[in-house]
Amino acid sequence: MKKTTSILLFLIFFSAGYGQQKDIWHYIENEQVIGENKEDAHASFTSFVSLKNLKANTPTFKKSLNGVWDFNWVKNPADRPTEFMNPTLRLIDWKKIKVPSNWEVEGFGTPIYVNHQYEFSDYKAMVADDMELIDRIYPKNPGKVPHTYNPVGSYRREFTLSDNWMHNEVFLHIGALKSGGFVWLNGKYIGYTQGSKLPSEFNITKAARKGINSIAIQVFRWTDGSYLEAQDFWRISGIERDVFIYAQPKVRIQDIEIITDLDKEYTHGFLEVNLDLQNHEKTNKEMYVSYQLFDTENQLIAEQQSNTAVSPKLRKTASFSTNIMRPKKWSAEHPNLYTLRITTKDENKNLKEVVERKIGFRKVEITNGLLLVNGQRITLKGVNAHEANPETGHVMSEELMLKDIKLWKENNINAVRLSHYPRASRFYELCDLYGIYVVDEANLESHGMYYGKYSLAKKANWTKAHVDRMTRMVERDKNHPSVIIWSMGNEAGNGIVFYEGYKTIKALDKSKRPVQYERTYKSDNNLFNMDWNTDIIVPQYPSPATFERIGKTKTDRPFIPSEYTHSMGNSTGNFADYWEIIEKYDHLQGGFIWDWVDQSIWKTNNKGEKFYAYGGDFGNNMPTDNSFLNNGIVFPDRTPQPALYEVKKAHEFINFKNIGFNTKKRTSN
Amino acid sequence: MNLSILKTLDSTLKNEQVIDVENLYDFTNLNQFNFKAVIKENGVVLKTINKNNINLEPHKNKNIMIPLSGIDFKENTEYFIEFSTTTKNTWGLLPKGFEIAKEQIYLSEKFKKKPIAIDNGPDLSSRENSSEVTIFNNNIQIVFAKKSGIITSYVYKKQEYLNSKKGPHINFWRPPTDNDLGNRIQDRNLGWKNASLNATTSNFEFKKLNNNLMQVVVNYQLPTVKTLHTTIYTLNGNGVVKIENTLNESTYKGDIPRVGMRMQIAKEFNNVTYYGRGPWENYQDRKAATFIDVFKSNVSNFYVPYVRPQENGTRTDVRWMALMNAKENGLLISSPSQKGLSISALHMPNEDFDITNGLDYSKEHKNANFSKHTNDIKEQNLVQLNIDLAQRGLGGDDSWGAKPQDKYQLKSAEKHSYSFYLIPFTSGTTKKFVELQQQFK
Known part of the structure; x- marks a missing residue:
């Protein structure tokens, strides 16, 4: 009898779509679980398929999901929708909300401002009776959040992907989500994220479809992550920054690291570029990578190239370094920017990706107890x-x-x-x-x-x-x-x-x-x-x-x-x-x-x-x-x-x- | 005399002000900027000097000379050099000609004092009964209430200036700022509010000094702070009222939020011209960015809408301030001292910005509101003037206990004296205000 019950429970949780058959508390009340299936963090950049697109700033494979989403808000997590991630489910009595936005400012729930305390466990005015305190003011069980008063915002919308997306690795980017949330695409569980002020990215290649896709996100106002977010500001929730889908080639730039330095006289510069490359195909792939450096007048002053084989199992780093004669230095007074253009080509020398970043030649150091920029005490x-x-x-x-x-x-x-x-x-x-x-x-x-x-x-x-x-x-x-x-x-x-x-x-x-x-x-x-x-x-x-x-x-x-x-x-x-x-x-x-x-x-x-x-x-x-x-x-x-x-x-x-x-x-x- | 000897003994007097310029940029030479210096007299530019090629590397100093030739330095007049540094070219987000530094330097060597004879005007009459003293002639009528010791009516050329009979009354309190609440002004300094609200007139004396000069002396006993305050009013036949105030020492511990008086005049006197620090609100410990100049504004513009309403609108170092109506008639407040006065003019009484009108600041008290908002502040049918010797600094090292720096506090243990003139006028002009202020010293 007990075995049947547990199998039944297994099926219920599985059909509800949460990963690894665990309940929500495993995620939202557990300081060890701060994300699931999240991509590694990497430097900000946008990938273009051609220089023409880059110069026009029209990325072919970037699709904004900002705008109006279907939205449901409940005060008690037990009342949250559990089937809505199913694309065929009709949403009854749902409202609308714009993304990005804070729910409480849009009229869903109450904005709270407190300074030191946790708004869900403030000894001055407790909002939940299942939060225990110790020594009068401290939450007794850090990581624990209220079980009946913990508003949940559920979002859903559709978007279309054309055929050419399907040849690439496709990613979801959520700019900022507070304080913890689950993501589904076309009914499939994608992952979980915490950390309300940095992006979370997920590889959605397997779940994405040509044509209409349905994305669903469920956000909890409070999670164990909230114990790290007691800043002196409005304690409010939601998806606060841009949401978009983007794609890169199957053999792609995963991260870019740019280091600039100056010599001992702060006259000549040094540039190091490290590209982390990732191969999502099944076999080793040869990649041609290069960079070009343009100065403040858009003159090409340095370029290098190399090629490397990238295995599907392991990321590979391609590194470059060079000296730069008398660069115009970057400071707040004179923010001289150079343009670094990075290009990748496949084994047949077809252009795959082109990326540009604005960089500056400057040196920050602490010497003899003083903070120096470019050798100058600032x-x-x-x-x-x-x-x-x-x-x-x-x-x-x-x-x-x-x-x-x-x-x-x-x-x-x-x-x-x-x-x-x-x-x-x-x-x-x-x-x-x-x-x-x-x-x-x-x-x-x-x-x-x-x-x-x-x-x-x-x-x-x-x-x-x-x-x-x-x-x-x-x-x-x-x-x-x-x-x-x-x-x-x-x-x-x-x-x-x-x-x-x-x-x-x-x-x-x-x-x-x-x-x-x-x-x-x-x-x-x-x-x-x-x-x-x-x-x-x-x-x-x-x-x-x-x-x-x-x-x-x-x-x-x-x-x-x-x-x-x-x-x-x-x-x-x-x-x-x-x-x-x-x-x-x-x-x-x-x-x-x-x-x-x-x-x-x-x-x-x-x-x-x-x-x-x-x-x-x-x-x-x-x-x-x-x-x-x-x-x-x-x-x-x-x-x-x-x-x-x-x-x-x-x-x-x-x-x-x-x-x-x-x-x-x-x-x- | 050997002419060659004369040539080497070059001892010509140079009519120049020497200014030290320091470049605090880390990476920018001052040759990127235009420097303009103007010499000003009562708000009027007399001379402009451009120095557009000061070559100075970062973190270096150099002297520049500002020639003062060609200026007729008048008596009883202050002269200032004002510097303005602007960008020569567009600099990132800053357009060409954008001011990035400024300074005002007072030419103290150029101030020459010369007393001017005051004409005290036509003769004055008076009448007195048990409750009032009235001083009058064809142009003016000023009524004092004996019990409160204050002026309750101030009529000049048939126009009543006061609102609600609120002539100048001693005032030592300000509507608490957030920092004030942080250092618990409502506990530690409340005695000064009580002194303002519940002073008792211990002596009221009226005397005739001569045919066109009358005097009223009022002594107040101040409760809680337990000291004496004296006000001497001297009135002349032109309706000019000189007010001399002395606040005696007190052993009360809390510093004095402000030493001054407040009064209400009719709302129609909402057009302001003043000579003092501006153009925006400033206080004794937050005034470096404000220069002494002639400013024109209106009373509505003096209000600063802090999100939690509190003390606002003050101007310091005011030599004179004129408030006039559309007909250019009004009242000039003038300081005999070069130190000037601290004055605010608002369409709201201090009470509107305070937590309570009374003395009970306990959070539970039904009349105490620690959470006012800007929509609680509305213009009233009045102009309220705070005319102060000085006001406690704003402070801000923190907002949970720190007091203003010691040198910006008004100490109870010291005696404080100051005076000012109320001068009624018609056809007001800046020129007239300047002349009047120079006269009444």
């Missing part, structure tokens, strides 16, 4: 910036990214710390183009567990989840000249997890960029004795007196606070005083204002009045930290606050000082 006049749009929550258009970057350039802001998660790839391309120094930060903040004995940083079983978020970021963003520093996260404690993370990033990044981490205080909070796993001293909110004290004494590392000047409301006082001090001492190399933009979203009340809403304005009895998310020097719609002009002034790169009224002419010529 100052980071920075802001922290969240993805924030008062209309759409966390969904940022390219237009809004450009608006922010333009305002930074206009206001003497040359650096941004991506607080506290990586952005969409296009953002880095814009920073490469216009000249912004980027501190790329991993999507890691386990704030609700704080930093003591309950900290996830000290728990070996959480290492996998943490390090995965760091390495995926590095793999995707490694080729951007604008990325000069990696950050391991924010307010996530310190311990074995971040020691491991530091070592892993260092081993992975051939450009040897500095790695920083904010939470490297030791028990004495002594800024002269920060833990070893940060190359820069990046504390929070030092006063002007602390800057002066650090300035007067030598430190072993540069001092660049990750957050200072908390611009909440009518604030940003004594900002000019900070900069008077910073300009006196070499190892005070700037800082990042908290923060760029007020994060309120629009709300219209029943009188028809539209206003900026904050925590507590949505739902009933939700946990809230009220207006604490409005810390910007611009309003949510990017209207400047008076503070912005003060920042522009203090950040100026030219100082005028009154020496005095000259009463005597100089007697020498």
Whole structure:
């Protein structure tokens, strides 16, 4: 009898389409399961079949799935649809939602704003009675999420693939999904993903069809991944970035690694290009790979080619390196970009893929305790910036990214710390183009567990989840000249997890960029004795007196606070005083204002009045930290606050000082 | 005399201001920029000097000379050099001619003080009863209420200037900013709000100084902070009111959010011209980006819509501010000191930006609202003026306990004195305001 029941259960779960016959809790309440069938992370690039298509930016094999999808939302996961991934199932009473978007901003569920705590387990206002706390404020079982209040969003739509797609390897790219989700194509289970601020990609070649395809995605608001996502922002869900299908040849470029360097005099340059090639055919294939380098005037200045045999079983790396005479260097002031064009041909020398990336020749290093770019000690006049749009929550258009970057350039802001998660790839391309120094930060903040004995940083079983978020970021963003520093996260404690993370990033990044981490205080909070796993001293909110004290004494590392000047409301006082001090001492190399933009979203009340809403304005009895998310020097719609002009002034790169009224002419010529 | 000796003894006086220019760019020479210097007097440009070829490598300094020849430096007038650095060419996202640096330098050596005789105008009459004192002549009528010690009516050429009888009243409180709430101003400094709301008039004295000069002296006992405040009003036959305030020392621990007065005038006086820091809102610890200049605006534009409503709109170092109606009649507030005043003019009273009108800031209190939004703020039928010696700095080192830097706090243990003039006018022009301010010292 029991055997029959278990076979029946087996069949039920199998027909429901989840992989490996496991239930959802295996995925969403298990810090060891952070993805299934996900492609390895790789550098951002778009593959073209011809140079003509590349120059017109019309990729033949890239199909956007942005737009309106069928959508279903339930509050209790037990009520979620379990058959909808079946393409023939008619969807009854489903709604519509645009992708990308945040559900709660579109009216499905309640936007919650809390600062430190987990919104699903906040001692100040518990929303679920199956969440236990220990020592009053800490979740007792990190990784556990509410079982009855955990909204689920289910998406479905169709798209068409023409015949020529079928000769290629076909991939699904989901730009960002929060906080965990399952994917099906044409009823077949494709995979699972967590990690809400980096893309997830799946090889869908086997499941894809010529003609009409049906894609289904089911997203859970909360998973074990949420324990790493307690950033100080709206806690909302959904598919927040672009979704698209793309294809590459069966023998393809899987990853590109571009390393540029400068010689000891910072005069001549060095270029290394490593191409990871993957063969999806059954037999060995010969590949011809080459690159061409075009300078800032589009003149061809270097090219190399080679050929290699690629086995189906193992990826093969094709490497090139060369010296470049007197390259025009990249810096935020002069973002000189070179164009690297990579071409692959098959054994018959037919063109298969052509890819172009904009690269920069620059060197980032820490020497004698100072952060140098191209041999010059630099100052980071920075802001922290969240993805924030008062209309759409966390969904940022390219237009809004450009608006922010333009305002930074206009206001003497040359650096941004991506607080506290990586952005969409296009953002880095814009920073490469216009000249912004980027501190790329991993999507890691386990704030609700704080930093003591309950900290996830000290728990070996959480290492996998943490390090995965760091390495995926590095793999995707490694080729951007604008990325000069990696950050391991924010307010996530310190311990074995971040020691491991530091070592892993260092081993992975051939450009040897500095790695920083904010939470490297030791028990004495002594800024002269920060833990070893940060190359820069990046504390929070030092006063002007602390800057002066650090300035007067030598430190072993540069001092660049990750957050200072908390611009909440009518604030940003004594900002000019900070900069008077910073300009006196070499190892005070700037800082990042908290923060760029007020994060309120629009709300219209029943009188028809539209206003900026904050925590507590949505739902009933939700946990809230009220207006604490409005810390910007611009309003949510990017209207400047008076503070912005003060920042522009203090950040100026030219100082005028009154020496005095000259009463005597100089007697020498 | 041997002429060759004369030639080598080159001791000609040079009429130049020496300025040090420092290039803080890491990779850009200053020859990429145009430098313009203007010499300004009361907002008017007298001379422009262009220096478009300053060759200076990164992280180097150099002196430049700004010639001051050809300028007639008048008495009682401040002179400034203003620098503007702009891009010579398009630079990435910055268009050609975009300003990337600026500075204002005060030519202190050029200020020459010369007292100007004040004409105190026609004779004044007065009448008094148990509750009021009225001072008047054909052009003016000013009424003081004895109990509160404040002006309740201020009529000039048949026009009432005040709104709701709210003449200048002492005020030491500001609607808490987020940083203020962080350092618990509503606990530690609340005594100053109580002092503002519940001051008792301990003495009201009215005397005639001469035929066209009257004086009213008001002493206030301030509760909680337990000290004395004195206001001396001196009125002349032209309706000019000089107000001299002294706040005595107090042993109360909390610093003083602001030392000043506030008043309400009619909404029609919404057209503002002022000489002080601008053009945007500024405070004593956030004013480096604002230059002293003549600015024209209107009261509506002074409001800054912080998402959680709070203190906003202030301008510092104001030498004079004129508020006028469509007929160009109005009131000029003028400072006798070169230090200037800290003034805000808004169509909302401070209460609208505060959490409560009273003294109870407990979160459970039904009249306390810690979560106001911008749609709670609406223009009222008034102009509220805060006329202060100074206001506590904004701070912002953090918003959960940090106070403004010590040097930007107003200490209770110190005595604070300041004064200002209220000058009614018709046919207001900048020229007239400048002259009036120079007169009333």
